[in-house]
Amino acid sequence: xxxxxxxxxxxxxxxxxxxxxxxxxxxxxxxxxxxxxxxxxxxxxxxxxxxxxxxxxxxxxxxxxxxxxxxxxxxxxxxxxxxxxxxxxxxxxxxxxxxxxxxxxxxxxxxxxxxxxxxxxxxxxxxxxxxxxxxxxxxxxxxxxxxxxxxxxxxxxxxxxxxxxxxxxxxxxxxxxxxxxxxxxxxxxxxxxxxxxxxxxxxxxxxxxxxxxxxxxxxxxxxxxxxxxxxxxxxxxxxxxxxxxxxxxxxxxxxxxxxxxxxxxxxxxxxxxxxxxxxxxxxxxxxxxxxxxxxxxxxxxxxxxxxxxxxxxxxxxxxxxxxxxxxxxxxxxxxxxxxxxxxxxxxxxxxxxxxxxxxxxxxxxxxxxxxxxxxxxxxxxxxxxxxxxxxxxxxxxxxxxxxxxxxxxxxxxxxxxxxxxxxxxxxxxxxxxxxxxxxxxxxxxxxxxxxxxxxxxxxxxxxxxxxxxxxxxxxxxxxxxxxxxxxxx
Numbered sequence: 133x134x135x136x137x138x139x140x141x142x143x144x145x146x147x148x149x150x151x152x153x154x155x156x157x158x159x160x161x162x163x164x165x166x167x168x169x170x171x172x173x174x175x176x177x178x179x180x181x182x183x184x185x186x187x188x189x190x191x192x193x194x195x196x197x198x199x200x201x202x203x204x205x206x207x208x209x210x211x212x213x214x215x216x217x218x219x220x221x222x223x224x225x226x227x228x229x230x231x232x233x234x235x236x237x238x239x240x241x242x243x244x245x246x247x248x249x250x251x252x253x254x255x256x257x258x259x260x261x262x263x264x265x266x267x268x269x270x271x272x273x274x275x276x277x278x279x280x281x282x283x284x285x286x287x288x289x290x291x292x293x294x295x296x297x298x299x300x301x302x303x304x305x306x307x308x309x310x311x312x313x314x315x316x317x318x319x320x321x322x323x324x325x326x327x328x329x330x331x332x333x334x335x336x337x338x339x340x341x342x343x344x345x346x347x348x349x350x351x352x353x354x355x356x357x358x359x360x361x362x363x364x365x366x367x368x369x370x371x372x373x374x375x376x377x378x379x380x381x382x383x384x385x386x387x388x389x390x391x392x393x394x395x396x397x398x399x400x401x402x403x404x405x406x407x408x409x410x411x412x413x414x415x416x417x418x419x420x421x422x423x424x425x426x427x428x429x430x431x432x433x434x435x436x437x438x439x440x441x442x443x444x445x446x447x448x449x450x451x452x453x454x455x456x457x458x459x460x461x462x463x464x465x466x467x468x469x470x471x472x473x474x475x476x477x478x479x480x481x482x483x484x485x486x487x488x489x490x491x492x493x494x495x496x497x498x499x500x501x502x503x504x505x506x507x508x509x510x511x512x513x514x515x516x517x518x519x520x521x522x523x524x525x526x527x528x529x530x531x532x533x534x535x536x537x538x539x540x541x542x543x544x545x546x547x548x549x550x551x552x553x554x555x556x557x558x559x560x561x562x563x564x565x566x567x568x569x570x571x572x573x574x575x576x577x578x579x580x581x582x583x584x585x586x587x588x589x590x591x592x593x594x595x596x597x598x599x600x601x602x603x604x605x606x607x608x609x610x611x612x613x614x615x616x617x618x619x620x621x
Contacts, residue, residue, distance in 0.1 A: 152435075155427065155429070155433075155435045156354075156355065156433055158378055158380060158427055159355065159376065159378065159429050159433060160355045160356070161309060161378075161380075162295065162309065162311055162376060162378040162429075163355055163357060163365055165295045165296065165297050165309050165311075166295035166313075166365050167365075168295075168297070168298060169294075169295055169296070172266070172268065172291075172462055173291065173292060175266070175462070175464075175467065176265065176266035176268070176291055176464075178190075178470075179265045179266060179464055179466040179467055179470070180265055180266070182219055182466065182470050182473060183219050183220055183223055183265050183466055184217075184220065185215060185217045185220065187215050187217065187473060187474065187477055188201060188202045188203035188206070188213050188215065188477070189201050189202070189203065190202050190474075192205055194208065206481065209485075211481075211484070211485055211488065213477065213481045214477065214480050214481045214484055215477055216476060216477060216480055217473075218469075218472075218473055218476060218553075218556060219466055219469060219470070219473050222465075222469065222556075222560050222562050223261060223264050223265070223465075223466065225562055226264060226465075226562060226591065226594075227257055227260055227261050227264070229588070229591075230257065230260055230595065230598075231253070231257050234595065234599065251286075252286060255271070255286060255287070255288055256602060258288060259271060259288050260598055262288070262291070263453070263455065263464075263594075263598050263601075264464060264465045264466060264594070265464055265466050266291060266462070266464050266466075267454060267455045267456075267462040267463055267464030267465075267467070268291055268452065268453070268454050268455070268462060268464075269452065269453050269598065269601055270288070270289040270291060270294050270450060270451070270452040271286055271287065271288055271289060271450070271451045271452075271605055272286070272287050272288075272289050272312070272449050272450055272451075273285075273286055273449050273450075273451060273605065273608045273609050273612045274286075274287070274449050274612070275442075275445075275449075275612035275613065284609065284612050284613045286605070286609065289312060289450065289452075292364075293312055293313040293314070293315075294310075294311075294312055294313075294450075294452075295309075295310070295311055295312075295313075296309070296310040296311075296450075296452065297309045297310070298460050299454060299457065299460060300457070300459070300460045301457075302456075302457050304452060304453070304454075307381070307448075308380070308381045309378065309379065309380050309381070310379050310448050310450055310452075311376065311377050311378040311379055312377045312450075313364075313365065313374065313375075313376055313377075314374070314375040314376075314377060315368045315369075315370075315372035315373070315374060316372060316373050316375055317371075317372065317373070318337065318340070318373060321336065321340075321373045321375055322336060322337065324375070324428070325375065325428050325436040325437045326437075327437060336430075336436055339430050339432060339434050339436075340373050340430070344430075344431075344432060347432040347433075348366050348367065348430075348431040348432050349366075350432075351366075351431065351432050351433035352366050352431075354433075355433075365431075366431040367431065374430075374431045375428055375429070375430065375436065376428070376429040376430075376431065377426065377427075377428050378426070378427050378428075378429065379424055379425070379426050379441075379448040379450075380424070380425055380427070381422055381423075381424055382422070382423055382424075382425050383420050383421065383422050383423075384401065384402075384420070384421050384423065385401075385402035385418065385419075385420060386399050386400060386401060386402050386418075386419055386420070386421045387399075387400050387401075387402050387416060387417075387418060387419075388416065388417055388418075388419050389414055389415070389416045390414065390415045390416075391413065391414055392413050392414065392415060393413055399419075399421060402418060423440055423441065423446070424440070424441035424446065424447050424448050425438065425439075425440055425441070426438060426439055426440070426441070426448070444611050444612075444614050445608065445611045445612055447608070449608075449612070451601065451604050451605045451608055452601075453597065453598065453600070453601035453604075455594070455597050456597075465560060465594060468559050468560065469556055469559050469560045472552050472555050472556040472559060473556070475548075475552050476549060476552045476553065476556070479545050479548050479549050479552065480549065482545055483545050483546070486545075493535060493536075493537055494535070494536045494537075495511075495515055495533060495534070495535050495536075496533065496534045496535075496536060497511060497524075497533045498527065498531040498532070498533070500525075500527045500531065501524040501525050501526065501527055501531055501532060501533065502524070502525075503523045503524060503525055506522075506523070560590075561589075561590025561591050562590075562591065
């Protein structure tokens with residue numbers, strides 16, 4: 133039996149008739165996996181827009197049946213809509229609570245003198261903010277000497293450049309293909325993939341030559357890429373070089389020998405010619421072993437370098453968590469409060485329109501009472517002064533100038549805003565006590581602390597999920613600190 137690559141969610145990769153075909157099969161699987169995350173990236177982009185203030189970008193239908201953004205529809209009426217960004221304040225409050233409590237109570241020792249805990253804390257805060265916005269967080273623990281130049285390094289990974297197969301296990305144990313898209317300078321690309329070989333570096337440089345764009349388009353077409361979507365997988369912006377890093381979980385036939393006395397186990401590659409060990413003190417049997425294998429591709433389909441995961445870690449360098457992962461679905465905290473945020477903006481915009489349309493201090497001046505020598509501009513100028521005097525000629529009908537003031541119509545908008553603000557707290561779980569509001573100086577500190585702890589209960593699941601992600605990162609960090617990955621080019 134030949135070695136087979138085991139894949140479930142994205143289909144089996146055929147062995148093919150050549151090494152090139154096998155590599156292209158891996159690249160095709162990576163592309164399909166990246167397309168599978170399109171919905172998550174779109175949802176994250178919308179959540180990010182609302183978090184940072186762009187809250188009128190959703191598409192809607194105007195009176196003519198045209199699809200326009202909510203901003204364009206409101207502006208067509210002559211007034212720009214108003215934005216009151218409450219989501220950003222919620223996110224900052226939760227991140228601030230995480231920084232002051234979760235990070236403030238931790239020991240500053242990492243067990244590795246090359247890792248600064250303060251750097252990790254800053255990375256974790258930004259990663260936690262991403263977790264609240266998108267429901268996803270990804271970090272990379274690198275000990276290869278490529279990104280970290282010999283030191284162990286932890287860095288956050290942009291979700292737009294990350295792909296993984298459909299995950300249904302909250303612990304992500306069903307991961308079988310994972311990777312990252314890199315935009316690199318030529319020198320950085322050669323350092324990461326040439327393996328110190330000058331001749332190989334010249335070959336890689338030649339791949340990104342004048343015909344690179346044409347060859348990339350041909351490769352994308354050959355792998356079934358849609359010209360209308362998925363182009364970000366193959367192309368980069370600016371003068372960078374795109375490289376595609378793909379880690380796959382692969383299975384291999386092995387022969388396992390176990391010493392009956394000491395229990396020592398020895399694993400060797402299986403070959404049909406290998407004879408079974410018949411010694412009485414040794415037990416030998418056939419088995420299948422799973423290993424992680426990494427390949428770097430150019431967008432033209434060329435294999436730049438490949439290597440196995442180090443024995444000490446035995447896995448890819450990524451740590452990731454998705455929340456809540458019910459039926460493989462991801463739903464973030466920000467997603468839960470978008471509807472309340474939109475309704476608050478609509479109500480405040482409605483009140484602003486009513487205020488601007490309500491008659492306030494309008495002067496009704498009968499035309500027949502306008503004195504000689506006075507123009508309407510003169511009346512407007514004098515009326516605007518606090519001590520102005522406007523002469524007028526009384527008419528036989530008794531008409532005289534009258535100023536009209538009208539109060540805003542009470543339509544219950546203010547009560548609706550208060551209701552939506554209360555619902556925003558209930559849905560998000562971030563109450564006033566958690567944000568430092570509602571502090572009564574007459575109450576004891578212990579009572580206020582209990583209110584904060586009670587308010588934190590709704591966010592406990594989010595905090596603990598992210599903390600489990602950090603614990604997995606610490607395990608991988610400890611293993612990575614003990615090894616230096618040597619690529620097999």
